[in-house]
Amino acid sequence: MSAKGIMISVVIPLYNEEGSLPELTERLHSVLASLAQGRYEILYIDDGSTDTSLQILTKEATNDNRVKVLSFQRNQGKSSALDIGFRHAQGEFVITMDADLQDDPDELPNLIAKLREGYDLVSGWKKKRYDPISKTLPSKLFNYVTSKASGIRLHDFNCGLKAYRQAVVKALRVYGEMHRYLPALAHWMGFRVTELPVTHHARQHGVSKFGASRFVKGYLDLLTVLFTTRFAKRPLHLFGTSGSLLCLSGFLILAYLTIGWLLDSLYFASHVPLTLFGILLIIVGIQLVIMGLLGELIVRNTLEAQTEYIMKKEINIS
Ligand code: UDP
Ligand code: MG
Numbered sequence: 001m002s003a004k005g006i007m008i009s010v011v012i013p014l015y016n017e018e019g020s021l022p023e024l025t026e027r028l029h030s031v032l033a034s035l036a037q038g039r040y041e042i043l044y045i046d047d048g049s050t051d052t053s054l055q056i057l058t059k060e061a062t063n064d065n066r067v068k069v070l071s072f073q074r075n076q077g078k079s080s081a082l083d084i085g086f087r088h089a090q091g092e093f094v095i096t097m098d099a100d101l102q103d104d105p106d107e108l109p110n111l112i113a114k115l116r117e118g119y120d121l122v123s124g125w126k127k128k129r130y131d132p133i134s135k136t137l138p139s140k141l142f143n144y145v146t147s148k149a150s151g152i153r154l155h156d157f158n159c160g161l162k163a164y165r166q167a168v169v170k171a172l173r174v175y176g177e178m179h180r181y182l183p184a185l186a187h188w189m190g191f192r193v194t195e196l197p198v199t200h201h202a203r204q205h206g207v208s209k210f211g212a213s214r215f216v217k218g219y220l221d222l223l224t225v226l227f228t229t230r231f232a233k234r235p236l237h238l239f240g241t242s243g244s245l246l247c248l249s250g251f252l253i254l255a256y257l258t259i260g261w262l263l264d265s266l267y268f269a270s271h272v273p274l275t276l277f278g279i280l281l282i283i284v285g286i287q288l289v290i291m292g293l294l295g296e297l298i299v300r301n302t303l304e305a306q307t308e309y310i311m312k313k314e315i316n317i318s
Helices: 021-035 053-063 078-088 105-116 133-150 166-171 178-189 213-231 235-263 269-301 303-307
Strands: 008-014 040-046 067-071 093-096 121-125 162-165 193-197
Touching: 008 021, 008 078, 008 105, 021 040, 021 053, 021 105, 040 053, 040 078, 053 067, 067 078, 078 093, 078 166, 078 178, 093 105, 093 166, 105 121, 105 162, 105 193, 121 178, 133 178, 133 213, 162 166, 162 178, 166 178, 178 193, 178 213, 213 235, 235 269
Parallel strands: 008 040, 008 093, 040 067, 121 193
Antiparallel strands: 093 162, 121 162
């Protein structure tokens, strides 16, 4: 660490948060003044707000050039806002947080301290949460499934408050609704991920921006995450295993029926449903295997999938 200290970027996606912005900016300036000795940027991503958010931010950015603003022409979603924020963030440490003051600026020093312990990503954990039950209950289920599927044990994947080393944010590509899975994605890329309990507050101004559709989208994106990270380079491992197992079960059933038929010529006739089931298993199984093989062919032909590596270090490489 240089004597001047490390630069910190705070990346904040926002959509119609005029009620919270003035207080948020003020509190961030005061926390960051001591934490980063003045070397920081507050990067607001206005996700197509239709209220006065952009006017407020424009004024704040004029007063202090450490406040930076990127504004989408239309609402693109939180993931896209984070993505563009990550591309522009210049700090060695990058913090993301929501703009609605549900995340507490006073947690920044704790997150940074955890990064300094050697972690690459520190994910906030809203241990005591102030949200309606219609939110907390599905969220528990979501976190359980994601935790099981991803193989990384976290209580709260979707906390807006997170801290990253620069290498992580430059490696992550956030699209769709992927912002929910960033710790899992980083974990698979080989980064060190941990979590830290953070204080959480009830929303003071405005309304939540995520409706019921987030469940469907979240589920579909989990499939994408699993597929693109775990199996993108070896689709046959996914389809081949299940397909072969189905085929094998089908064969066993038919073999069993055939033995029965050899002993008793009316055996098939009295086992029509089981016969059909055996045939169904074989047909579906073969289709899955073929799908896996086709996937392999596609992967082999896509240069990008073969050359996308995240490097830790390159020496004397230009
Ligand atoms: N947000 C955004 N674009 C959207 C939806 C939300 O930038 O399309 C921002 C929102 O302004 C807030 C953060 O993402 O800063 C989290 O949203 P919200 O507080 O509505 O989610 P919740 O806390 O209810 O899960
Ligand atoms: Mg919120």
